[in-house]
Amino acid sequence: MxxxxxxxxxxxxxxxxxxxxxxxxxxxxxxxxxxxxxxxxxxxxxxxxxxxxxxxxxxxxxxxxxxxxxxxxxxxxxxxxxxxxxxxxxxxxxxxxxxxxxxxxxxxxxxxxxxxxxxxxxxxxxxxxxxxxxxxxxxxxxxxxxxxxxxxxxxxxxxxxxAEHTSMPLIPASTVRRPLAEYKAINKAVEMIEQARSPVLVIGAGANRKLTSKMLTEFVAKTGIPFVTTQMGKGVLDETHELFMGNTALSDGDFVHRVLKAADLIINVGHDVVEKPPFFMNADSAKVIHVNFASASVDPVYFPQLEVVGDIANSIWQMKEAIHSQAHWDFQFFSKAHSAYLQHRKESEDDSRFPILPERFVKDIRRAMPKDGIVTLDNGVYKIWFARNYPAAFPNTLLLDNALATMGAGLPSAMAAKMVYPHKPVLTVCGDGGFMMNSQELETAVRLNLHIVVVILRDDAYGMIKWKQANMDFPNFGLDYGNPDFVKYAQSYGANGWRIESAEELLPKVQACLNEPGVHVIDVPVDYSLNDETLNSTIRERSRELQ
Missing domain, CATH: 3.40.50.970 (Thiamin diphosphate (ThDP)-binding fold, Pyr/PP domains)
Structure with missing residues (x-):
C-alpha cells in the first residue's frame, strides 16, 4: 500500500x-x-x-x-x-x-x-x-x-x-506494567508517617491520574491526614473536603504556607519540578517523603529524606494498607489556619464593586459550574485567584497551565475538552491579551457546533505584568492596549456576544449561556488594582493571628 x-x-x-x-x-x-x-x-x-x-x-x-x-x-x-x-x-x-x-x-x-x-x-x-x-x-x-x-x-x-509503496506490517502495541516501589521503602514511609507529629500530604502534577486519585482518597479517609494541592494537582482530591488545607497558588506567605511550615513531615506525592516549588527545604524544615514514578532531582531547596519510587497509585495503596491512624497526631494548627483562609475568602467574594473583583468573579463561576463541569484557563493574574479560590472536586475539572504558563491556550483547550466530554459543561476564562492570541479559533468552535462559554476578563492591558511592574516600583509603561468590541467580534464569527455591566449580572448570564447551545463570548471588565489590598495585606493581618 x-x-x-x-x-x-x-x-x-x-x-x-x-x-x-x-x-x-x-x-x-x-x-x-x-x-x-x-x-x-x-x-x-x-x-x-x-x-x-x-x-x-x-x-x-x-x-x-x-x-x-x-x-x-x-x-x-x-x-x-x-x-x-x-x-x-x-x-x-x-x-x-x-x-x-x-x-x-x-x-x-x-x-x-x-x-x-x-x-x-x-x-x-x-x-x-x-x-x-x-x-x-x-x-x-x-x-x-x-x-x-x-x-x-x-x-x-x-x-x-x-507517496512510496510498502508492504511492511503494523507493529501491535505491547503491554506495559510500571515497576512497583520496594517494600522496604514503603515500610520506612509508613514508619516515618506514624512517628510524625503533624504530617501533611502535598499533591502535585504527577499524581493527576485516575487510579492515583482513588488511592489518595482512600488514604486520606483512613488516616485523616490533611492535604494541600499544587496548581496542577488541583482536583486530584476533592477540595471541598474538610481536610483540604489550600492550594499553593502564591509563591509564599499564604495560609497554606503556614500549614506547610507547621508540619514536621511532608508526604510529597507526584512532585514535578516544572511547577514552582510548593515549599522550600532547609536544615530546619520538615522531613520530606518523595513519592513518585521517578527519583527526586536534588537541589538546594529539595532534598527528601526518603524516596518511594514506583507506580504512585500502588505506592499509596501499599502505604494505606499498612498504616494506622495515630493518637499523637496533632492537626489543630492546620485547622486554625484553614479557618482563617476561609474567612479571608469570604471578605471579598460578595463585593459588588464594578469592574468586578477577581474574588467575586471566581466565586460566581464556581456557583455556575456543576462539580464535574470543566473550566479551562488561559494565562494571567486571574490564574492565581482560580488556583487559590476555586475548589475543584474532581481531577481535570480546572485545567490551568503552571508549567509553560503560555498565553493563547485557554480557548483551544476548552474546545478539546468539549470534544472529549460533549455532555459536560465547558467554560474557558481568558484575559483579553491571551484571548486575542488565538481568538480566530472561535470560527473553528462555531464550525464544529461546540457548546462552550468564553469569558473574557478585560482590563485593556497585560495585567499580570502591569501588577508586577507596580509592585517592583516601576512606572506604568508599555503594557496598555486597545481592544475590539468583543460582542461584535463574537457575532462576526457566528457566536453569541454578551457584555456584563454590573457584578450582579455575571452569575445569571453565565448560567444562561451554559444552558443555551452555541458558542458564547462574555465580555467582563475586571479590576486588578486591588490585588494587594484584597490579598497580601489581609493575609499578613490574619497571619499575625496565627502566631
Missing amino acids: KASDLFVKALEAEGVEYVFGIPGEENLDLLESLRHSSIKLVLTRHEQGAGFMAATYGRLTGKVGVCLSTLGPGATNLVTPAAYAQLGAMPMLMITGQKPIKTSKQGRFQVINVVDMMRPITKYTTQVVSGDRIPSVVREAFRVAQEERPGAVHIELPEDIA
Missing part, C-alpha cells in the same frame, strides 16, 4: 480519533489517506490552536493527541504547543511535512531542520526516511509519548516518502 495509507492505519491501530491541524501541499498524500480513514480531521485556523487542542486531548484522556502541520512556518508554529505538552506532561504527537528528501528541485525554499528544532522540547523526534520504517517509528512515538513522564513527540513525513 501507499506509505501514507500505512501511516494512517498505524494511527488507527493506536486508537487515534482526531487529527487537529492545518495541512500543506507536502501533506496531500497523508490528507487523502485520512479522507478514507475513521479518523476525523479537525481543521483549525492556526497551528498553535491545533497543538493546544491535541495536548489537551492527551491531558484529559491519557491517550496521545495528534496534530498536523506542513513544513517550515507551519512546523515552527508548533514549537509553543510542543513546549506546552512537554512541560505539562501531556502525551502529544506532532506530524509535520517536508519537501522530498531523495530529490529536490526547490533548493532550501521553506526548508529548516525541524527534527533538530524539536529535539530540545520533545521526548522523541525523527524523520521517516523510508515507508518501511513507518510501523516502528509510529509505534515508538506513541510508546514514548505515553510512558511516564508523558510528553511531546514529533515525526517528520517527507512528501516523497509519503
Whole structure:
C-alpha cells in the first residue's frame, strides 16, 4: 500500500480519533489517506490552536493527541504547543511535512531542520526516511509519548516518502506494567508517617491520574491526614473536603504556607519540578517523603529524606494498607489556619464593586459550574485567584497551565475538552491579551457546533505584568492596549456576544449561556488594582493571628 495509507492505519491501530491541524501541499498524500480513514480531521485556523487542542486531548484522556502541520512556518508554529505538552506532561504527537528528501528541485525554499528544532522540547523526534520504517517509528512515538513522564513527540513525513509503496506490517502495541516501589521503602514511609507529629500530604502534577486519585482518597479517609494541592494537582482530591488545607497558588506567605511550615513531615506525592516549588527545604524544615514514578532531582531547596519510587497509585495503596491512624497526631494548627483562609475568602467574594473583583468573579463561576463541569484557563493574574479560590472536586475539572504558563491556550483547550466530554459543561476564562492570541479559533468552535462559554476578563492591558511592574516600583509603561468590541467580534464569527455591566449580572448570564447551545463570548471588565489590598495585606493581618 501507499506509505501514507500505512501511516494512517498505524494511527488507527493506536486508537487515534482526531487529527487537529492545518495541512500543506507536502501533506496531500497523508490528507487523502485520512479522507478514507475513521479518523476525523479537525481543521483549525492556526497551528498553535491545533497543538493546544491535541495536548489537551492527551491531558484529559491519557491517550496521545495528534496534530498536523506542513513544513517550515507551519512546523515552527508548533514549537509553543510542543513546549506546552512537554512541560505539562501531556502525551502529544506532532506530524509535520517536508519537501522530498531523495530529490529536490526547490533548493532550501521553506526548508529548516525541524527534527533538530524539536529535539530540545520533545521526548522523541525523527524523520521517516523510508515507508518501511513507518510501523516502528509510529509505534515508538506513541510508546514514548505515553510512558511516564508523558510528553511531546514529533515525526517528520517527507512528501516523497509519503507517496512510496510498502508492504511492511503494523507493529501491535505491547503491554506495559510500571515497576512497583520496594517494600522496604514503603515500610520506612509508613514508619516515618506514624512517628510524625503533624504530617501533611502535598499533591502535585504527577499524581493527576485516575487510579492515583482513588488511592489518595482512600488514604486520606483512613488516616485523616490533611492535604494541600499544587496548581496542577488541583482536583486530584476533592477540595471541598474538610481536610483540604489550600492550594499553593502564591509563591509564599499564604495560609497554606503556614500549614506547610507547621508540619514536621511532608508526604510529597507526584512532585514535578516544572511547577514552582510548593515549599522550600532547609536544615530546619520538615522531613520530606518523595513519592513518585521517578527519583527526586536534588537541589538546594529539595532534598527528601526518603524516596518511594514506583507506580504512585500502588505506592499509596501499599502505604494505606499498612498504616494506622495515630493518637499523637496533632492537626489543630492546620485547622486554625484553614479557618482563617476561609474567612479571608469570604471578605471579598460578595463585593459588588464594578469592574468586578477577581474574588467575586471566581466565586460566581464556581456557583455556575456543576462539580464535574470543566473550566479551562488561559494565562494571567486571574490564574492565581482560580488556583487559590476555586475548589475543584474532581481531577481535570480546572485545567490551568503552571508549567509553560503560555498565553493563547485557554480557548483551544476548552474546545478539546468539549470534544472529549460533549455532555459536560465547558467554560474557558481568558484575559483579553491571551484571548486575542488565538481568538480566530472561535470560527473553528462555531464550525464544529461546540457548546462552550468564553469569558473574557478585560482590563485593556497585560495585567499580570502591569501588577508586577507596580509592585517592583516601576512606572506604568508599555503594557496598555486597545481592544475590539468583543460582542461584535463574537457575532462576526457566528457566536453569541454578551457584555456584563454590573457584578450582579455575571452569575445569571453565565448560567444562561451554559444552558443555551452555541458558542458564547462574555465580555467582563475586571479590576486588578486591588490585588494587594484584597490579598497580601489581609493575609499578613490574619497571619499575625496565627502566631
